[in-house]
Amino acid sequence: KQFDIGIDLKNLASCFRHTPEDLTATFAAGMLFSEAQEKLKESGQWIPLNPPENGTSTVGGIISANRFGLRRHRHGTARDWVIATTVVNGEGKIVKAGANVVKNVSGYDMNKLYIGARGTLGILLDISFKLAPIPEKRITFRACFSTPEEALGMSNQINNSPVEVEALTVVKGRWTAAKAKHWWVLIELMGTEQSLADQSTVLSSILEKSSANRWGEASKEDTQFYWKTTQFGNNEASPPFAEATISIPKSKVEQLVYNFSVGEPDCSLKILPASGSVILELTEGSDRSTFIDQVSEMGGTVEIIGSGVSSVEDRWP
Ligand SMILES: Cc1cc2nc3c(=O)[nH]c(=O)nc-3n(C[C@H](O)[C@H](O)[C@H](O)COP(=O)(O)OP(=O)(O)OC[C@H]3O[C@@H](n4cnc5c(N)ncnc54)[C@H](O)[C@@H]3O)c2cc1C
CATH class of the missing domain: 3.30.70 (Alpha-Beta Plaits)
Incomplete structure (x- = not known):
């Protein structure tokens, strides 16, 4: 590995302040991202970022590398959710930016500088986020197409429909099942039980009229398999070069x-x-x-x- 300075931040992991009624929370930058999400789950809330990671990434690492996952479709990236940061800058000074309020419009939004800066502008000590409620339920549909034009055409059509899509991705090769030849369109819908029943009817009628070779709502096991494969690659694919x-x-x-x-x-x-x-x-x-x-x-x-x-x-x- 090549780097100039190595600083171990794993002891910078205890700060946690959560105000569920304001939908905001602050985490020490060295806390594991998975642990941060786990803490919020108790209140039915989450940081709406789901980057593929193996449980070892820290909150500071995710933000400094500006990592995103497939729910970016609905929730955007860290730039949409970080509201305040505390940083030690190159002069050893502790600098605060932003505030723990969902709407803050005064001055330059210096937080944005640190998102994706990979530690080049200072060390993040703590990071505050706006939060979102975890939806009551999520369901997944998969449709398989022979060409990228068909798959991308379908995703446009779904985007322009009234269904509440949380994640939508088109994948091919290592991010589909081993030996699969088709382009997969994976769609995750979110909502209440009742609204999902209605959305499911709308989406099914769109897919029914499409050129999909195969399509349908995924079972619980298939849902896990599809999203895992799409995030990490199928089990026959060697790690990417x-x-x-x-x-x-x-x-x-x-x-x-x-x-x-x-x-x-x-x-x-x-x-x-x-x-x-x-x-x-x-x-x-x-x-x-x-x-x-x-x-x-x-x-x-x-x-x-x-x-x-x-x-x-x-x-x-
Ligand atoms: C399937 C998969 C795909 C991945 N894809 C990518 C990818 O596309 N791009 C990518 O970059 N990584 C990727 N990763 C690696 C990893 O998920 C991210 O890099 C994550 O940010 C690592 O977190 P970390 O806490 O280990 O940070 P580190 O690896 O320790 O650091 C990541 C970067 O953030 C900086 N940093 C970390 N903490 C702080 C802090 N507190 N203050 C300031 N700077 C800090 C570091 O200097 C470094 O530049 C992937 C991992 C998996 C499993």
Whole structure:
């Protein structure tokens, strides 16, 4: 691993202040993100971020790396939920930004600087969040399509329908079942028991008229399997050599995905169409410069993690 200074923050983990009636909470930056979510669960609340992680990531690490998960579709990213930070800056001074209130409009929003700064601007000591209530119930639908155009067309149609989508992703390759040939569209709906029954009828009638080879509401076991596979990859896929997270204008997503799938028909892709976010698996032989040129011509940016990334230029080409 390459870094300049290593600081162990695991003892910075005890601060926890929660005001359930205001839907706000403050956590020490060294607290495990999973532990933070567990504490809020008791009050039926959560930080609406669900990045894939193995239970070892800290609150500070998630925010400093600006990690997001598939519920970004509805809830956005850390920039939408962090309301206050306490930081030790490069001069050793403790600096506070923001306030523990849901609406705060005075001055510059300095919190945003630290989100995704990867520790370059100071060490986060504690972080305050707006919270959301955990929905009464969630259900998942899966639909399988032969082409990316069909899969992305369907996700547009669902986005424009009245159903309350919490997560929607289009995946292919390592993020579907081993040997699956189709593009999966995974849709998570949220709401009360009654509203989900109504939404389920609306979504079923959309999918029924579509060109999906297979579609349906997932059982409890399948729901777990689909989301786990989509987050971590299927059990036959070896750990990715490298991964590119691409942010691109939403209007360009379809063209970019089409280019990738024509250029490398076996590539693995994870797409959040409503956020303009595309994650591409890079193999040892991937031609990085061609795809980076394509993305920048379309007005997008790329972050690469994994093998062959040893400098700032490699990571943010
Ligand atoms: C399936 C999967 C996918 C992943 N994908 C990605 C990915 O796309 N991008 C990615 O970056 N990681 C990814 N990760 C790794 C990991 O989930 C994140 O990097 C997470 O942020 C690590 O948290 P950590 O507490 O271990 O932080 P660390 O790994 O210790 O630190 C992460 C970064 O945050 C900074 N940092 C940590 N704590 C603080 C603090 N208190 N104040 C200031 N800066 C701080 C560090 O300097 C470092 O730059 C992935 C992990 C899994 C399991």
